[in-house]
Amino acid sequence: MERVTKLASERAVVVFTKSNCSMCHTMTSLLSDLGVNAAVHELDRDPRGWEMERELVRMLGGRVPSVPAVFVGGDLVGGTNKVMALHLAGEFVPMLKKAGALWL
Numbered sequence: 001m002e003r004v005t006k007l008a009s010e011r012a013v014v015v016f017t018k019s020n021c022s023m024c025h026t027m028t029s030l031l032s033d034l035g036v037n038a039a040v041h042e043l044d045r046d047p048r049g050w051e052m053e054r055e056l057v058r059m060l061g062g063r064v065p066s067v068p069a070v071f072v073g074g075d076l077v078g079g080t081n082k083v084m085a086l087h088l089a090g091e092f093v094p095m096l097k098k099a100g101a102l103w104l
Contacts, residue, residue: 008071011038012036012100013031013038013070013096013099015027016053016067016068016069017040017041017042023065023068026080030083043067053066070082073100
């Protein structure tokens with residue numbers, strides 16, 4: 001599906017979420033706390049959200065849950081576990097800077 005890829009490339013950081021997902025809230029809060037102005041797409045509020053979720057599951061290699069799904073610079077980084085591992089290793093902020101999501 002081209003929709004996920006198209007939306008993921010429109011901003012430096014794009015997150016696909018669901019409004020009732022606590023990990024999604026955690027991820028968007030982390031990005032906000034870091035100073036990132038991410039585009040957030042709530043799949044449960046989008047008429048084509050189920051199609052996008054199915055595509056995210058495919059992109060994630062069949063892993064469920066499919067949200068949050070974080071894209072940086074148009075590339076799929078992954079979900080909560082992957083992003084937090086990168087952040088704790090000190091690799092996430094440089095990735096955000098390289099994509100133009102952070103200036104400092």
